[in-house]
Amino acid sequence: GQSLEQPSEVTAVEGAIVQINCTYQTSGFYGLSWYQQHDGGAPTFLSYNALDGLEETGRFSSFLSRSDSYGYLLLQELQMKDSASYFCAVKWEGSQGNLIFGKGTKLSVKP
Amino acid sequence: ETGVTQTPRHLVMGMTNKKSLKCEQHLGHNAMYWYKQSAKKPLELMFVYSLEERVENNSVPSRFSPECPNSSHLFLHLHTLQPEDSALYLCASSPSFGTASNQPQHFGDGTRLSIL
Numbered sequence: 656g657q658s659l660e661q662p663s664e665v666t667a668v669e670g671a672i673v674q675i676n677c678t679y680q681t682s683g684f685y686g687l688s689w690y691q692q693h694d695g696g697a698p699t700f701l702s703y704n705a706l707d708g709l710e711e712t713g714r715f716s717s718f719l720s721r722s723d724s725y726g727y728l729l730l731q732e733l734q735m736k737d738s739a740s741y742f743c744a745v746k747w748e749g750s751q752g753n754l755i756f757g758k759g760t761k762l763s764v765k766p
Numbered sequence: 767e768t769g770v771t772q773t774p775r776h777l778v779m780g781m782t783n784k785k786s787l788k789c790e791q792h793l794g795h796n797a798m799y800w801y802k803q804s805a806k807k808p809l810e811l812m813f814v815y816s817l818e819e820r821v822e823n824n825s826v827p828s829r830f831s832p833e834c835p836n837s838s839h840l841f842l843h844l845h846t847l848q849p850e851d852s853a854l855y856l857c858a859s860s861p862s863f864g865t866a867s868n869q870p871q872h873f874g875d876g877t878r879l880s881i882l
């Protein structure tokens with residue numbers, strides 16, 4: 656089987672830095688993805704990590720440690736528009752390449 | 767614009783009705799997906815089509831019936847639904863299906879389904 660754990664809610668202020676963690680338990684892990692979903696909107700792809708280390712894309716970075724079965728999404732210089740739900744998702748050999756999603760972390764950015 | 771369009775955006779139906787959800791992708795992708803999103807639960811994969819062939823059926827009740835007439839269109843036919851089927855139904859597409867390193871999925875805005 657497989658499981659993903661991420662916090663249900665995170666609150667931060669504008670301009671701050673926030674880290675959303677994701678731990679997973681799967682066999683035959685392939686990679687970790689992050690998606691953003693605003694209320695009433697479509698999930699949108701943010702990043703994918705297959706190898707250990709940090710991937711940076713603008714204000715957002717994603718990190719993976721395969722040995723620790725752990726990753727995180729780092730959001731810098733938070734803006735009000737970053738208020739959304741963030742989902743981690745794993746690909747593993749048992750899923751035939753499909754994505755298995757976590758329950759999501761609702762991020763609220765305050766002024 | 768994600769390149770994936772779902773209609774209708776909202777649907778209210780009785781348990782005895784028959785309706786269909788439609789998804790169209792303009793990205794030239796070869797794989798399409800149906801997901802169910804309920805409050806406080808992870809996205810649940812329902813069906814996967816690759817090159818118009820169904821490759822995944824995650825023990826979905828038979829009251830949900832998918833159809834993929836071509837690589838750009840995907841339907842979800844609904845009949846005799848239950849109140850617990852009320853949820854957001856999301857369609858997604860990706861360049862291909864499988865374990866290739868990075869196959870980001872592009873989602874539509876979903877159909878909010880309410881069963882009376």
